[in-house]
Amino acid sequence: MILLDSSKYYSIYQDIYHRRFHVDFGQKSVSLSFCQLLALREKINAISVTSLFDSETNAHGLFFLTLCNNEHLFVLNILEVLDLKTLVQNSFAAMGLSRKIVPITA
Numbered sequence: 001m002i003l004l005d006s007s008k009y010y011s012i013y014q015d016i017y018h019r020r021f022h023v024d025f026g027q028k029s030v031s032l033s034f035c036q037l038l039a040l041r042e043k044i045n046a047i048s049v050t051s052l053f054d055s056e057t058n059a060h061g062l063f064f065l066t067l068c069n070n071e072h073l074f075v076l077n078i079l080e081v082l083d084l085k086t087l088v089q090n091s092f093a094a095m096g097l098s099r100k101i102v103p104i105t106a
Helices: 034-045 078-094
Strands: 002-004 011-015 020-024 030-033 062-067 072-077
Touching: 002 078, 011 078, 020 034, 030 034, 034 062, 034 078, 062 078, 072 078
Parallel strands: none
Antiparallel strands: 002 011, 011 020, 020 030, 062 072
């Protein structure tokens, strides 16, 4: 397997022989087809970062992410969501399908 990108919380690998992608969420690893990886990217890109910081609509600062037709459920905090957004974008950049973004450092 080829490591496409890794971050503080996650890693994503490409299995070129089985044409699968493996996303390591720390406690759980999920195997995705390319179409499922595209769906993950669309879900991640649809997240409004400003709504994550809105204390009226998101009092606890958590985000629920479901994958593969609700087969997998992840509860992420704001830092994990931002990290996942960067990881997915950079993974597509590593495949030559997008531009790489530089993560925000504090």
